[in-house]
Every structure is written in structure tokens, then in C-alpha cells.
Amino acid sequence: MRRTNVIDALKAEAIGQEIKLCGWVRTRRDSKQGFSFLEVNDGSCLRNIQVIAASDLPNYESEILKIGIGSSVEVDGVVVASPGKEQATELKAKTVKVHGFADQTSYPLQKKGTSFEFLRTIAHLRPRTNTFGAVARVRNEICRSIHNFFLSRGFVYVHAPIITGSDCEGAGQMFSVTNLDLNQLPSKEDNGHKKVDYEQDFFGKPANLTVSGQLEAEMYAMALTNVYTFGPTFRAENSNTSRHLAEFWMIEPEMAFCDLQGNMDTAEAFLKTIFSDVLKNCPEDMAFFNERIDKTVIETLKGIVESKFVRLSYTEAVDILTASKESFEFPVSWGTDLQSEHERYLAEKHFKSPVIVYNYPRAIKSFYMRLNEDGKTVAAMDVLVPKVGEIIGGSQREERLDVLEERMKEANLKPEEYWFYLDLRRFGTAPHAGFGLGLERTVQFVTGMGNIRDVIPFPRTPKNLEF
């Protein structure tokens, strides 16, 4: 018999069908009238299906009465209309096969209140909870929506490498990749100093995990026009916040013949598509988040889908912040980077909507961002959303060889290590732009989950690598 998912067995159309259903028991209730109720969940949706197991089943005494939370079962039976108030259908069991019991004295999950902190210590079991099941499904829907958005617009999905040889991508601290014996490192003399001899390492030179796929995406954009990367990214920063991970997923579109304006247009349409897809395709999970996690998520997402993002220059942002009566811990002045509190004020209080800030001072942004005509600012943009803060960071790239070389000197970078990046400007250069979207921050924003460690299956953070 073909296996049916819980989500399908719950539909009224299923009534009368004979099905096989498999899943994990969330709770068992017994009736002395001669049957037990088993709430079974298989992750296909938030809800459970109620299985009616009658006492005349051959294994009723021996097995069914021993089923507790966490047991896995395979049920053959008929879907019938439920006399109960809480559900339309239920499954009347003809056979109940127990694949595995779960010892109730040691099974850590309960029917009632379990903290996210505790669930992180049992990351192998937490997907069996309502919240983490819903997060997994919404995260999946967001990924589907992202691919749909780009593929339907003719973007090519490019796989950027995970291991990179450029040790100065500039986006943060990197993790080393080596197969040298760390207890017996080969060394060689260099100007009288003993240094690790990387020539003996696997790649013959220092290697790291990528902190961004942007440079690689730019190379493909300069041939395929519109591309995007979607993969894991690594930062070895000692960041202990609810918004940072050492390993996270990032989406980086890169578009040739595109300026900052087009970049902002794409970013806005992109976020709106994701939010509306989730609202449309995950109504049950979103209702759950709205009820249990954050009473405002659905309203917020709907508002964003229907509204236009506020766009203002860095200079205008500084003017607004200076004019505001808000008392900030850090003073605002033109030329310094916006602090978290400033970004939050703009998105949460002043505009109460996503905000795109663009044209930042050149001194506080990366070398590859295109220098504006004023000579003081670069064509950078950050998309700020309430609560999470920066969700997208991007820019139009510097396509002029001489300007780029000048900017690299300012940043103390060695042009020879970026020879391929500079080649793009030598051979058929073109204006281009792109941005990076943090997947986990997007999942956080969409679900209302407060901690980024709870929107990725197995979070990697400083001193945390158990699973």
C-alpha cells in the first residue's frame, strides 16, 4: 500500500480511503471503553493526525499501551470523519506496527514547555517539536522561493567554491583549511623568522573557508550577465549574538550592466517575493509563529509586501538621526558608520518599514564598491529591517581599472593577489552590481524567532560543535 502523509490524510477528501501512515507519536490518550488515541506527526505539516487504536488489535496490551512520546509507528487503516471537535478526520487503525519505542524516563522531549536553550542541547531531537518542524518547513519554502525568483528571471545558479586561496577577501576572520599535522608543523626560515612551510600543505599555499562568493560571482556575471550563488559561508569571528553564526548560508546575486538603482530594485522585489511566497504557501506554520513566537509577524510581512521600501542616502539618514530627539548611546556624525541603534531607529521607529540606505562614505566601505562622482561616497546599499537589522548588504562594483587599483592601495591590498579580479576590468569591463542576503537572518525575520541558532538545523558558534 502506498504511504500517505499526515497533511493529506487530514483533508476531508481522504475520508473513506484505506491508507498506510507512518510517523512519530506526540501523545497517547487511553479510553477504558476499549481504545487509545495516538497523535501522530510525520513533519509533513504542523498538525498531527489522531489514530484510533481499538483494544481488539492483537498487540494492544503488549505494545500499543506502551507507546509513549517519540515512538515511531506504521499504521494501516481507514480515514473516517472524526466525531471530535478538533479535527475533520482521523485514522481508524487496522494494524499498528511499532518500529521503535522511546523510553519515557529518558526521552527528553515533553508535551509541555521546553526552552529553546535546552532544545539546542538536543539538536538531534528538536526537529520533532512543533516550532523546529515549522522552522524547517518555512526555511525550505524560503529557499524554494529564492531559487524560483532568480531562475524565473533568467539568472544562472553558480556554485562558488567553499575553499578559497585568497587569504584576504576582506570580509572577516577566516577559518584555515589544512591537512598538515598541527602537532608537527613543517617550517622554514623567512628573514630569520621560523614560519610554517605552506608549500608542504595540500594546496601548496595557505587555504581558507570562503567568507563570500562575491568575487567568483562577479567573474561569472561578466560572462553570463545575471548569476547568483547560494551556499555556506564561514566567519571565524568571536561573535556571540543572536544574529551571528560561524557557518551560515548566503545568497549573492550579481548582475552585469546593472547600477545601484537596479540593484535596489532587485533586492526589494526579491524580499517581497520571498515574504509573499511564505505567506501563501505556509499559512499554517506562519499562523503558529504568529500565535506562539511573535504576534506581529504576519501583519509585518503583509505590510512589507504591499508597501514600497523607503530609500534614502546615508547623508539623509544622518540628517534624520541628528534631527531626532532620540538619545543615542553613540553620537551620529557624517563619516562614521551607522550603529545598530541607529539602524533600528530608522527601521523600527522613524519609518516602521524596511529601509534601504545607500551612498555611504568611501572610508567605511569596501574597496570594490564603486566610487561616486562626488568622490566622497561609494554606491553601497544596506537593506535594514525591524528587529534583525541588516539583512542585505550590496553595492555597485567599481568597474574602472584605475579607480579600483587606487582603492586597493588605500586599503593596503596587494593588486597581484587579485590579478584575476583586475583582469575583469582589463578585458571587456562593464558596470555591474550585486548584494548578499543572509538566509538565516531572513528566516529569523520571517518566523519571528529571536535567536539565529534556532533557525539553522545545527548551529555553529564559538565553543559549540556538538552535532
Next chain:
RNA sequence: UCCCGAGUAGCGCAGCGGUAGCGCAGGUGACUGUUAAUCACUUGGUCGUUGGUUCGAAUCCAACCUCGGGAGCCA
């Protein structure tokens, strides 16, 4: 990494100087087309670790570890 706050039964928490308690879970029994079922009884703890103050420390102090909130870095 910095500034706050917290670590007490499997989980959620109370106790804040005199030697440990509640709810849930687990166990036993009763009851029930039940809905995080309900009711009664019951098992369970070197109070994060190490050291100090004290006649006496879960309670006060110090260091460390872990977690949370905020900051920096950023996505």
C-alpha cells in the same frame, strides 16, 4: 572580545545564611470519544565547577565554565 543578568529533580521554576520545595514529565491506581485530558497517591536532587568567609552556604565573596540580553564585527 566587552558590559549586564542567570545557572536548584528529566523539563519549567520558587527558596536568597540554619541544612530543599512547587508544576509538568516518569511510576501506581481511578475515570473518560479523548484533544498539552482529568483526579488521587508516589519515585526522583553531592542546589554549574573550584576555592574562600562563617559555628553553619543553594543562599555571601572570588575565579572559571555554560547560557541569555545588549555592544562590537557583519549576513
